[in-house]
């Protein structure tokens with residue numbers, strides 16, 4: 001099938017993007033890498049009247065790392081973030097997760113912002129944004145606003161971005177605790193396919209070997225990536241031996257309401273999510289303790 005006809009604007013500035021979106025009555029849509037939008041248009045599941053191309057806008061590309069935050073412009077290619085040494089040194093969990101996003105070819109075109117706005121339940125980038133409490137910065141003709149990750153993902157493929165808003169930048173907090181480690185695991189039918197279930201954890205261990213800080217999030221098995229605060233509470237303040245982790249992870253089945261589909265049953269997703277979460281927590285603990293990098 002071919003896409004329905006559309007008008008095309010190759011924008012040169014963010015202001016031009018915002019005014020084109022504003023004039024479109026909700027019928028104009030941004031195109032970034034096109035890796036999600038073009039297939040949807042080809043299947044006529046999306047029929048924008050006007051495509052606003054942001055690929056020429058330099059302001060929407062780049063990575064800046066400060067002491068406590070990594071700022072990634074929305075139009076930065078996934079491949080550029082994956083190959084960034086600064087991101088690998090300061091936000092290694094994002095580098096790890098990006099290695100699972102699609103294929104080299106899709107990462108060469110796909111952008112960080114496009115993935116967040118597409119909000120696929122299995123998106124690794126959305127999962128890490130939720131895990132780390134990232135902040136999305138959006139601009140429209142009405143002004144600029146910041147949206148915390150826990151208010152950004154509404155449901156599968158739906159975000160709280162309003163008509164006319166362009167996602168400009170994503171700010172990922174950097175943890176400064178010395179003994180910090182991460183874990184990321186997913187399972188998919190074939191390598192690089194969308195995840196059936198995924199889990200990620202970041203842990204800081206204190207001087208007394210107890211868990212000082214922990215974030216845990218799961219994806220794929222839920223409409224949007226989900227932080228598991230109850231499990232975090234069960235881990236915090238403890239020495240993370242395997243029995244503590246197993247007890248905390250045993251809370252997960254009651255926190256999830258996965259859906260069955262042609263790829264996997266709800267029960268499979270629930271069970272696998274627990275296994276992946278336990279692995280992610282153990283990896284995060286071991287890395288924080290310097291057992292592997």
Ligand SMILES: Cc1cc2nc3c(=O)[nH]c(=O)nc-3n(C[C@H](O)[C@H](O)[C@H](O)COP(=O)(O)OP(=O)(O)OC[C@H]3O[C@@H](n4cnc5c(N)ncnc54)[C@H](O)[C@@H]3O)c2cc1C
Nearest residue numbers: 030032033034035036037102110111114115117123166167
């Ligand atoms: C074969 C294949 C395998 C894939 N595998 C995976 C996978 O394993 N994991 C995964 O997470 N993804 C996967 N993807 C999706 C891929 O990561 C896409 O790159 C990503 O989802 C969309 O990014 P994009 O830049 O291509 O956005 P586009 O397709 O251009 O846009 C996607 C949506 O975001 C909107 N948008 C884009 N940028 C902005 C912005 N700055 N402000 C506001 N709205 C914006 C568009 O209007 C559109 O609605 C796969 C894609 C393909 C084709």
